[in-house]
Amino acid sequence: MRLLRQPGIVLSALVILLTVAVMLWPTLFATHDPYEGVAVDRLQGPNGTYLFGTDHLGRDLYSRVVYGAFLSLASAGTAVLVGVVVGAVVGLLSGFVGGRVDFVIMRFVDVLIAVPSILLALIVVASLGFGPWAVALGVGLGAAGSFTRIMRSQVVRVRNEEYVEAARTLGVRWPSILFSHILPNSARPVIAYAALELGTAILAVSALSFLGFGAQPPEPEWGALVSAGRDFVSTAWWLSVIPGIVILVIVLAVNRLARAIGENR
């Protein structure tokens, strides 16, 4: 419980908990309908009625940020999940089978990592149509390369351990070894990396959204909010800055906790 003594970690955990709550129960937190605009109230700064101010159509920014949480974070989470699952499966296969199969697979992973992740994501999104889930898939595939490498190196390492050799001589079959030794030992670095990747994925998803590839209007995905607000940087700065800061705070919290996991588990 030494963990709880560090204020950074406690704060980060609280932020994450709050964010998850907002994600799952937006109606509890929002003050207005995020899609309805009151024309006369447009472009107001943060005030008593509209906590984060209003946009050019008179919509409440705070409520839009609240409803956007699910879209932005769920797609980032999906991206990491895609990366982990694809990476784990391929990495396991590669490390387990070894030999030429391993060699070929790892060369393709080299290629995957050589293609800039944003280009890969762009191509996936362009094929599947714009939208948060296509973005998630694209970002996830880009991350899969690193997960594959991690998984594979863990598999190779464990496979060569003495206790595994011992188990084999005792007649323990590979699937059993897989589940009782290899997977648990690989879990730690994979989870640590996944936690870190979550922060990256949130940023990547919102960047692609910012460039216009994410959710369709009027969905209030955070990257899209920043993008929509950038025409108003001089007159209504809160439209871009506030969602941007929300992204920043959450990524900070996620990274802080990820590092804690990596160091302590």
Next chain:
Amino acid sequence: MSTAGTSPNRAVAVLRYLAPKIVQFVFVIWATYTVTFLLIHLLPGDPLLAALSVKGGDATTTDPAELEILRAQYGLDGSLWEQYWGHLAQALQGDLGVSIATGQNVGDMIARALPNTAAVAILALLLGVVSSVIVTYFAYVTRWAWVRNTLLQIPPLGVAIPAFLSGLVLVSVFAFGLDLFPSSGSRSPLSIVLPAVTLALPVGAIFFQVFSAAVLEAMASPYVFTATAKGLSPRTIFLKHVLRNSLLPSITILGLLIGYLAGGTAVVETVFSRDGIGRLTVDAVLSRDSNVIQGIIIVVALVYSAVNLLVDLSYGVIDPRTRATLSGRSVARAKDEAAVEL
């Protein structure tokens, strides 16, 4: 394992080490090209229509007969196989083809955009690395724990801040507000400063994580213990011993950083209205401009692989231990571990 040997033996050893790497280099570039080709041509959407609409606006024709004529004109007919080999053959001769959307030579477009991106990327890398080293240095030598803790909190901020936010804020404050730097374009040499600072934040932060971890490890090592016992000042220890030993693992992520920069430039170039590889890529994917996309992929893969090759080679130079074995496996292991530690 003998490290010293007669020159011919050394030469053969180096070649044995280099050969697979070069083969890998070529393979990666070819495979990247092929995979991209497949992906692009499996994209829905008609590249011809996309290209025409860029110039045609609301007068773009959509009559199928007329489109067929144009398709033949641009060489977008023929089987996938024919297009693939035709394009590859051309590329090997140095001709990257013509952009469907703009009619310009792809090689020219990339040659124009690359220096813009490279200038920003290199400055960002420099700023990021230098500031990380400086922050780590002060964190290391300071006597006060609170200074160290505060300094160590700054870089994670750099990773977390979205580039589009920092870019917009920097433009508002430093370009329009204080009028210190140009806000856009590449007409003035000063115009690379703000974009470079925007990218230096995450790049520096990532570098910092690896570098400071290496410094921490070095701090706990026996030779530093000895040096402190000998009475050397923290400053000397840092500059003479710790720095060099920490740079080695940090170099392994150079490839990662290049990949990151390649991605980050898209956002930065959009915010700062600069011509560059990132913008070119976004525009090309949007208009299904396959020739441009493939040209960029080839160039980026080349740069990335070249950097990795140099990194692998430099391992041998920097770390005598790796040089002795000249084993590709140990180098790859080191890289894997660096990736995990991140």
Next chain:
Amino acid sequence: MRWAAPVAAVAAVSVLAACSSTPAETDAALESSKDTIVFAIKEDPTCLDPQLTSLTTSLNIGRQVVDSLVDQDPETGEIVPWLAESFETNDDLSSFTFTLRDDVTFSDDTPLTSEVVKANLDSLIALGRTAPLASQFLAGYVGTDIVDDLNFTVNFSAPNAPFLQGASTMTLGLVSLATTAETAEVRCTTGPIGSGSFVYDSYTPNDSVVIVKREGYGWPSELREHTGDALVSTIEFPVITENSVRTGGLESGEFDIIQDLPYIDEARFTSDDFNLYAKANTGVPNSLIPNTTRPIVSDDAVRKAMLLGTDREEINLLTGSASGQPATSALTSSTSGFTSQADAMAYDPDAAEELLDDAGWELGSDGIREKDGQKLTVSVTAFYAQDVLEATQIQLKKIGIDLQITMVTSGDFFGAVASGDYDFLAAGLTRSDPDALRVLFSTASSAKWGIVDNAELESILVEQAGTADADARQDLIDDAQKIIIDEAYLVPLLETTQLHASTSAVQGVTFDSASRIQLYDVRASE
């Protein structure tokens, strides 16, 4: 008296000199304190030849480099001489005879002759689809008969009412003989040789275009403020895609003029330190354009309810320019031939809801209507003006219609047009002639976006394109607008206004009849 004749002669010469020096005096009054004007544009022009593109940004630059046979007064619509000092047409508008000025040369010093004009028109026909807008102006082109160096006749197989108007645009602007022989790619990337008051100096894609003045220019149309060379020696067009950077640059003085001031920022530049230039686009306003072969869209009640349920005044307030008008017909108010349909399309949400109720669309629990288990959901495909659509979406939700917005790239937009795979498209069609309605709706049109099945409308649209008599044509266009609005074949949303801004020191920026920019007289005063 022996000296009377010489005195008379001197007197006569002085009087003549005085008369001809008047324009020179006007010239002397117009000069620029700045030699270089910086005009920030919002996107890369992609093609420098105005004959081959219809991107407004390219046309705005191209206008300064090529001249046209005739010019059109943007206020009155009157066609006046330019490179052709006189012109006439036959009774059914199928044959147009021009007489050129004798002093026009291109920037490569070749003279403008009938041969050159013929080469221009013939090569445009040969280019066909690569020059889509030009093809529309030259529909039915048979050929050009050359009488002599300065006289020629352009012939069409059928009456071509919009031809003269087209001839005033830069799309039919004249380029040199050498340029007509080049391929389209070269013409787009290096720029054409024109006879305009400026010539292309450099084009760095995605970065900037630079044009420099043509020494010895002397053939502006009578609509311009001065004669002789342009008043500035250089105009730079940096490509600045970020709106906030463009407006910030105008405020800081980095740019003299900027293209496309976002309406939202209009209020910032209404002070005396800046000039605003607003011109409503001509043609069809930004509208929801239906594909009536689709279910739900085919339901007349739904379309009419959508028409009555959209509050064009609010849309104009939220997303339009302060100087713009709400849309009140199938044509914009600045288009010749416009007749207001305001009564038929006044905002009436109650009437809209009644229409839907009567047609069997009942309000569901989520606020969206449904009928026979099907929700009243329609989709709109667009590649710009997202905020206009979002405002419309909010309004339609109030009467129970779910409008789904699909923003795509321009390439995918035309892909949808080609495949017919859309409920509604949202866009405007910018043309200076009411023939735009035919382009939009006629089944024979190559750029038909509105898919409707109405024989009466079809015949009216085809007829008006071949009607020479102005009054008869106007009657037909009135009928067309009435039918389109009554049947709700269009849900007009917004009259797009070209809005540009400059510092107050800049003078001489004017719009032509197609809302593109003329910079011949541009100058800065201190």
